[in-house]
Amino acid sequence: MKRFIISALILFLSASQIPVTAQEVDEATAIRRKAMMKIMPRSFGMTIQIMGNGMTLNSNFIENGDEKDFQLYTGVTDEQYQEFSDFMLGTREVVREQMRPLMAQIAEENDPDKLAELVDAWQTATLQLIANAETKAAEILTPAQIAKFREFDLHMNQQMQQTGLPFFNFESYAALDLTPEQEKRLHEIRDGFRKEQMAQMEDFSKLMPKPGEKPDPKRMQEMRKKQQELGEKGKKLYARMKAKVLTILTKEQTAKLEKILQKTPDCMTSMLKRRTLPPPQIDEKKYDAWKESWKPGDPIPEEYRQHEKARRSAFPR
Secondary structure, three states: OOOOOHHHHOOOHHHOOOOOOHHHHHHHHHHHHHHHHHHHHHOHHHHHHHHHOOOOHHHHHHHHOOOHHHHHHHOOOHHHHHHHHHHHHHOHHHHHHHHHHHHHHHHHOOOHHHHHHHHHHHHHHHHHHHHHHHHHHHHHOOHHHHHHHHHHHHHHHHHHHHHOOOOOOHHHHHHHOOOHHHHHHHHHHHHHHHHHHHHHHHHHHOOOOOOOOOOOHHHHHHHHHHHHHHHHHHHHHHHHHHHHHHOOOOHHHHHHHHHHOOOOOHHHHHHHHHHOOOOOOOOHHHHHHHHHHOOOOOOOOHHHHHHHHHHOOOOOO
16 A cells, blocks of 8 residues: 555556657656656645545556456446456557657756646646546446445545545545535535645655655655654544544444445455555566557466556556
8 A cells, every 4th residue: 555656546657658669668668757757746736636536436447347356346347347448448549649748848848837837737638538537437337336436445545544645535425325415515625625635745745856866865764754754644634534524424324434444345455465566577678569569359468467457557458
């Protein structure tokens, strides 16, 4: 869980700079890494927005949809998972066309104002892609399955509390059949806490190294210390958020919530275990070249499938 959650939510970036030749692999990797070093400190607000607005159907679908224990928990079928996977693969060219030039510009831009504009454009494009995937996931899933996805999110909220990361999925409470008035009050609570969430993450981002900077042991020590401080603050923030949310629930809804959270589902436990495992060791250049040439319907070597799963990547599954 302590792997930075942004990597689980920005679903499409791994396909945005995939080249053909070995030389292009090196160049594209360097561009992507350089760009992400500039994007990461400025993208915490986007992550908070994604989580706060409950845009997690797609990420749960991608990461867990083909896992048997998750299918048993939610009722998702292999056919539904395949349909969603096909949709995600179909977005590949759109992603490449939008993100490739944008990432290259961000990597080379040093003017603060122009860089801010480019990162804003990147965030807008990324949010739209995620929103499109969210819409597609909602079309494929039944209302009952969506409710189980939201129950899964309730358990994820608890995991966030344990890590202290200030990301909180307010839409997970849809599993409790909220009334329109309750939904309105829930969104008011969400908006009230968003500034506090942003302040915590921006405080941490100030310590992040700038592109090209060599690792500084003193700064790394400060970052670890700040991470611990933010973890404790995050736990308190989560507790206050949850307490406020509980005030808008009925006794019946509170009882339902307690029942849902009484036992961590097996699929949550297995997912968290998978996340602690490093991706299988492979030849990255051969892998990237294969990834470029792959087309829907082509076989996927098992080592590559597991590599993608370990990275929780959207392409290819």
